[in-house]
Amino acid sequence: MPRTPSPKMLAARRLLRSPRITGTLSWSRWSSDAAKATTETAALPDNAEKRQQLLNELSEPLEQKSRPAIDPKETSVMLFPGQGSQYVGMAKDLLRFPGARRIFELANEVLKYDLLKICLEGPREKLNRTEHAQLAVMVSSLAALEQLREERPKAIETCVAAAGFSLGEITALVYADALPFDKALRLVQVRATAMQAACDQAAGAMAMTIYGPDTNLGEACARAQQWCVDKGVESPYCGIANYMYPHCKVVAGNVEALEFLEQNAKALKIRRMKRLAVSGAFHTPLMLSAVEPFTKALKSVRLQDPVIRVYSNVDGKPYRHAKHILTQLPKQIVRPVKWEQTLHEMYERKQGVDFPRTFECGPGKGLVQVLEKVNAKAAQSSFNVIA
Secondary structure: OOOOOOHHHHHHHHHHOOOOOOOOOOHHHHOOOHHHHHHHHHHOHHHHHHHHHHHHHHOOOHHHOOOOOOOHHHOEEEEEOOOOOOOOOOOHHHHHOHHHHHHHHHHHHHHOOOHHHHHHHOOHHHHHOHHHHHHHHHHHHHHHHHHHHHHOHHHHHOEEEEEEOOOHHHHHHHHOOOOOHHHHHHHHHHHHHHHHHHHHHOOEEEEEEEEOOOOOHHHHHHHHHHHHHHHOOOOOOEEEEEEEEOOEEEEEEEHHHHHHHHHOOOOOOEEEEEEOOOOOOOOOHHHHHHHHHHHHHHHOOOOOOOOOEEEOOOOOOEOOOHHHHHHHHHHHHOOOEEHHHHHHHHHOOOOOOOOOEEEEEEOOOHHHHHHHHHOHHHHOOEEEEEO
8 A cells, every 4th residue: 555645745745846937946946935936936037038148158159159248257157066075064054044954854754864964963984875975965065055045046046057076966957957856866865875886896996196297197097907907806997087177186996906006106106196085986887887777767757958057077068958868977977077177168268258156065165176276267256155
């Protein structure tokens, strides 16, 4: 006999399944002020028209743009962090915002456990487990948007693009109205569980790697992988998992491969390596077993075209439509995160043209710090909304 939904869950479903609202962004679908957004839609036509005009301009090649452009300083871009940014105590300061509390209530109702308690109290080992960390970061990032909406609503109204690092890409798709919040929770749950299972099959690790212009990082990874083969490690891998900024990449692979790089760093002309707080070699072929369950779960979700540009980690380009998300997003699990390339694509513009305001929403300040190294001028108008 089917279980009768609780009153809270019925309310959540009504909130999450509300229709797309012209001129507003995705927070209207899961925010505690969804009803308010519906009544305010008529008051925002100018913002909607301005956003659409800028989106049209952004879709044109630079040399073809001739009509008067909207001042980019009046627009905003959202960035969302990924796994590894979590910490015990995250989201504590957001609880003063009713909308943020409501988002955690909805998450707890869908997940059937107290995610907020894990965020606030840990313990660290539990929070760092992939199946908890990914959900904690996504929900905390969306809760941070509630603070931004309360304090700087224009940043939400004038947003034209979003991108997320690894897991953060799913957060960006929720924000862009392509993916319902409740379905995203289930999807991330499947993704995290499948990735943790892949981690348990082969001990993997990731390390932030700083190197110089005379370093051949690809050759170093190949040597580490061959060393693993010679040692009898089954189907080893070592390669670039994240493109961060000039002379900085995240290398991932079997634990033995990273140990080889660390022990031979001087000979390989690697300046510094720092292990990341993750439990596996994400964005490498070692995660292959996670692709099928994630793809199956994604196919069960009714995706929609993003209402703003959302950039894919796989190639640094914007998603074109819902079908593109369906085919592209699963690849992200085993492909490198091309974050440096994404930032170049997002902030490309003619000389002298101003940059939009950038808001990093979620735990930590890592993405703004990376932006400073990739595009210092764009970073001058960046802000953190910390979960």
